[in-house]
Amino acid sequence: MISRRTLLKGFLALTAGGVSLGGYSFAEPFRLKMTNYKFTPKNWPRDLKLKMVVLADIHACEPWMGIEKIRRIVARVNAMSPDVVLLLGDFVASNGIQRYGRKIEYGVWADALSKLQASLGVHAVMGNHDWWDDPSLVAARAGIPRASKELSARGVNVLENDCVRLVHEGQPVWLAGLGSQTAFWLTRRERKANGGWGYIGTDDLAGTLDKITDDAPVILMAHEPDIFPKVPDRVSVTLSGHTHGGQIRLFGRSPVVPSKYGNRYAYGHVKENGRNLIVSGGLGCSILPVRFGVPPEIVSVEMG
Numbered sequence: 001m002i003s004r005r006t007l008l009k010g011f012l013a014l015t016a017g018g019v020s021l022g023g024y025s026f027a028e029p030f031r032l033k034m035t036n037y038k039f040t041p042k043n044w045p046r047d048l049k050l051k052m053v054v055l056a057d058i059h060a061c062e063p064w065m066g067i068e069k070i071r072r073i074v075a076r077v078n079a080m081s082p083d084v085v086l087l088l089g090d091f092v093a094s095n096g097i098q099r100y101g102r103k104i105e106y107g108v109w110a111d112a113l114s115k116l117q118a119s120l121g122v123h124a125v126m127g128n129h130d131w132w133d134d135p136s137l138v139a140a141r142a143g144i145p146r147a148s149k150e151l152s153a154r155g156v157n158v159l160e161n162d163c164v165r166l167v168h169e170g171q172p173v174w175l176a177g178l179g180s181q182t183a184f185w186l187t188r189r190e191r192k193a194n195g196g197w198g199y200i201g202t203d204d205l206a207g208t209l210d211k212i213t214d215d216a217p218v219i220l221m222a223h224e225p226d227i228f229p230k231v232p233d234r235v236s237v238t239l240s241g242h243t244h245g246g247q248i249r250l251f252g253r254s255p256v257v258p259s260k261y262g263n264r265y266a267y268g269h270v271k272e273n274g275r276n277l278i279v280s281g282g283l284g285c286s287i288l289p290v291r292f293g294v295p296p297e298i299v300s301v302e303m304g
Contacts, residue, residue, distance in 0.1 A: 029064045031295040038302045041236040049304035053082040056241025059284025060109040061093035062102040070112045084120040088241040089127025089223035091147045106150045114154035120166045123157045127223040131183040141184045161204040163211045172216035179203040181224040225265035228277045237276040245281035245294035
């Protein structure tokens with residue numbers, strides 16, 4: 001199977017001779033758009049209005065997702081007056097992208113994100129790159145990523161297979177946060193036994209949902225969208241990132257998506273059997289500083 005790394009390099013080679021197309025692919029990472037979703041899930045109280053702002057895949061790195069841009073994003077989010085801000089993981093730049101820029105220190109980007117404001121708080125989950133940035137954690141297949149520690153120390157509520165019960169407009173809402181599904185690489189023998197899929201995660205969907213103690217609606221934060229086929233009707237909406245929308249998107253499809261399901265969960269609002277999944281295109285870049293057809297985005301989700 002062709003990898004995203006191979007695809008991105010091939011795309012660069014293809015566009016090298018076309019100044020306009022090639023130049024745009026390098027310019028698009030510096031763009032920023034707003035994407036808004038408004039809907040009412042079937043199991044959501046119709047009189048409960050909730051505005052969520054979602055930030056995914058920051059991959060803090062100069063100049064592609066520099067600290068001043070992160071601060072501008074924070075200011076823009078605060079100006080939106082969200083009820084809750086959700087951070088969907090992959091805060092750090094790893095896996096190649098740092099070769100093309102300068103990695104931002106943990107404390108610097110964490111300080112910037114700590115300025116986010118929302119009446120129901122700021123909540124986060126970890127992504128695979130937040131694990132991969134520490135080889136000792138990957139080797140041990142256990143521990144707490146530094147990104148989690150830095151955010152927690154600054155008042156951000158990090159959920160690792162855990163839930164928090166929020167109360168908005170006098171009505172309860174559960175926010176559940178799942179561990180990363182691709183936190184650790186498998187050995188060759190393990191991949192063979194696992195049907196070729198090369199990762200295992202820290203995620204525990206059943207254990208997370210077991211912590212819910214009443215029938216209030218549930219919002220699930222899951223860095224990778226691949227969990228969605230297992231998410232029960234009990235969950236009103238699943239919010240994910242990870243895919244970057246494929247990072248290259250042509251005619252509504254991405255040639256390569258880091259998902260077992262290909263384009264099925266690559267980007268946008270996905271509805272299956274009355275259930276809802278929203279996949280953000282993210283903010284930063286992975287592997288190479290290239291985007292085409294899927295610019296960095298802030299996602300707003302309004303329900304009710």
